[in-house]
Amino acid sequence: MKERSVFPNINAPSEGRHRTETFRWIMESLKRDPTIGKKLADLGAGPCLFAQIACEYGFEPTAVDGRIARVPENLGSVTFIQSNVMDFNQSTFDVSVILGLLYHLTLEDQIKLMGKVPKTAVLVLDTQVHHSSLVQHDASAARGFDTGNVVKKKNYEGVIFPEGDNPMASIENPTSWWHTPNSLRTLLREAGFVEAITVGEPYVSKYGGREWIVARKAGTFSTI
Numbered sequence: 001m002k003e004r005s006v007f008p009n010i011n012a013p014s015e016g017r018h019r020t021e022t023f024r025w026i027m028e029s030l031k032r033d034p035t036i037g038k039k040l041a042d043l044g045a046g047p048c049l050f051a052q053i054a055c056e057y058g059f060e061p062t063a064v065d066g067r068i069a070r071v072p073e074n075l076g077s078v079t080f081i082q083s084n085v086m087d088f089n090q091s092t093f094d095v096s097v098i099l100g101l102l103y104h105l106t107l108e109d110q111i112k113l114m115g116k117v118p119k120t121a122v123l124v125l126d127t128q129v130h131h132s133s134l135v136q137h138d139a140s141a142a143r144g145f146d147t148g149n150v151v152k153k154k155n156y157e158g159v160i161f162p163e164g165d166n167p168m169a170s171i172e173n174p175t176s177w178w179h180t181p182n183s184l185r186t187l188l189r190e191a192g193f194v195e196a197i198t199v200g201e202p203y204v205s206k207y208g209g210r211e212w213i214v215a216r217k218a219g220t221f222s223t224i
């Protein structure tokens with residue numbers, strides 16, 4: 001898998017703004033590539049904010065979430081489907097957007113979900129990654145999360161996170177898997193991705209580091 005990093009000039013005042021500005025930068029870049037189609041699936045869309053932003057860049061989003069509690073009444077031109085992401089058929093989509101979701105899944109489901117990203121599609125990923133230097137120890141300890149316990153499973157390594165009981169958490173699994181940086185790249189490579197671009201530096205969220213990655217299983221990015 002070819003790997004590189006890009007560093008857009010984003011100076012946002014908050015984590016939320018950093019996320020939306022980074023997503024806007026990615027959407028703008030993908031929009032300029034005429035080989036990338038406009039059908040976009042936003043998996044684990046929650047309040048569908050990112051799907052709505054995607055509309056501004058000419059994409060046609062379908063937002064998917066297992067819960068409807070946070071879906072706004074007025075979705076504009078976003079289509080919403082209530083479904084477990086593991087059952088959703090991504091095969092007709094050009095862009096798979098997976099933001100704040102991957103790390104809520106078990107390792108086994110992450111492998112399956114990455115395998116389901118179509119060969120012709122672009123993946124836009126924002127996920128928690130276990131950078132040991134970025135772990136927020138107090139918040140993590142308060143959650144009963146043993147941040148030092150990096151375990152190996154198959155070809156992967158990461159930490160096991162206890163999922164909460166809240167509208168942002170996992171739908172079925174009591175624990176989820178947070179990859180180390182190398183393990184996340186192994187996941188992508190083994191799922192068949194041939195190019196992965198890290199967008200920006202890792203940023204810090206409540207429990208630790210997160211990263212933005214844009215990846216594809218065929219072709220090459222010309223506008224990022």
Ligand SMILES: C[S@@+](CC[C@H](N)C(=O)[O-])C[C@H]1O[C@@H](n2cnc3c(N)ncnc32)[C@H](O)[C@@H]1O
Nearest residue numbers: 044045046065066067084085099100168170171
């Ligand atoms: C942390 S929120 C992220 C929301 C949004 N993508 C964002 O980045 O702001 C995770 C979302 O994924 C949904 N979710 C978790 N596991 C899911 C599953 N297996 N199938 C469908 N939705 C799931 C939750 O209901 C929640 O809305």
